[in-house]
Amino acid sequence: MRTRMTNTTPGSLKDGKASRGVSQVLRKAGLRPTRQRMALGTLLFEGEDRHVTAESLHAEATAAGQHVSLATVYNTLHQFKRAGLLRELAINGAKAYFDTNTSNHNHFFVEDEGELRDIPGHAIRVDGVPEPPEGMSITHIDVVVRLKKE
Numbered sequence: 734m735r736t737r738m739t740n741t742t743p744g745s746l747k748d749g750k751a752s753r754g755v756s757q758v759l760r761k762a763g764l765r766p767t768r769q770r771m772a773l774g775t776l777l778f779e780g781e782d783r784h785v786t787a788e789s790l791h792a793e794a795t796a797a798g799q800h801v802s803l804a805t806v807y808n809t810l811h812q813f814k815r816a817g818l819l820r821e822l823a824i825n826g827a828k829a830y831f832d833t834n835t836s837n838h839n840h841f842f843v844e845d846e847g848e849l850r851d852i853p854g855h856a857i858r859v860d861g862v863p864e865p866p867e868g869m870s871i872t873h874i875d876v877v878v879r880l881k882k883e
Contacts, residue, residue: 762816
């Protein structure tokens, strides 16, 4: 799914300079721009922010003529996540979605379609957050509002 671009996405490439832009983003994140990372990074970070699963990105890469295994897609998504280029959301405990918008925001999940949609950051207020245990800090509060078609 494609959603609106925000300025907070570290991997966003708005200037359309694909190869050079993706390469720079990867290097800045401390990742070597391998063929697989470049191919997947181009699909992920060009254009608008988006939500993908490993399976959907693998299908998109295959359709674009890129020869990458599903295992490589999983590994690359997790490398991008650790480098701060993606945010991971676990939905229903088994399905992981990756979001190119790494800002603190929440989501609608359309259950019938398995689709994530961004909720504007100011639309949800969370009160009563407990103090974290000693030596820990809160990094995100993920709110997922589940929807179904009427």
